[in-house]
Amino acid sequence: MSRIAEVIVLAQDADEVMEPLTRPDDTRPWRGSFSEMRPGGMWGFGWGAEFVQMRPRSGLLKHLESLAWPRPETLQVLIHDEEDDCFGLWMIHDGRLTEIPLPRTRRYWNRPHNEDFPPDPGILRRTDSGPLDRPEEIEGGDRSRPPAW
Template sequence: MSRIAEVIVLAQYADEVMEPLTRPDDTRTWQGVFHELRAGGNWGFGWGAEFTSMRTRSGLLKHLESLPWPQPETVQVLIHDEEDDCFGLWMIHDGGLVEIPLPRTRRAYWQGPHNEKYPPDPGILNRTDCGPVDWPEETEGGDQSRPPAW
């Protein structure tokens, strides 16, 4: 399924950790490369990538959380799927990347199977303070009913 998403990784002192992710690598579950964000400075701690489909980003968060971050408490992953109203925020807690709930937002998921042919649905992150939202019909359990799509 074609759904463009932008991903920004922010982390201090992570140049060595992120450097391999700036090159293509067919052995990764996800496909893509990150580019260093260095606007107006000679040092940086941010990298960005764009993904053109859900399949090309499958496994990205698992890969990022497995890296040997020098300061894991500084790692922030911002994800904006084309259906989202705003970027979502993931941070490392207890060794894993978890989505941090943002005030006045809600993530909802469409019903439907996920399997080899269809990757898990990343859901839609909507702002709740911008007017009525046409929420997708959810399965019992709401947001907890879906595995991570990333």
């Protein structure tokens, strides 16, 4: 299923950890690669990737949280799915990448898990920008990590 998403990884002192993720690797659970972002050319600590479908990004957060980050307290993963109003923020808490609730936002799920399709990543909506066009919600499921990630 086509659904474009941008992912930005910010982490200090993480060049060695991220370097293998800048090359394609068929052994990873997710498909794709990151590009280093160095706007000033001197002290960048960010990497970005774009995913054009949901299947290739499945397992990305689990893979990122399994890496040996030299300063895990600085790891921030920003994700913007094409249907989101803004980027969502994930940080490591208790050894796991967890979505950090942002003020005036809410994530909605409108599809249950279906074996025929990748898991629904949900939609992150701002609650302060006029009438809220909410998708119909479903009950249940772990809201701390969209399964598609």
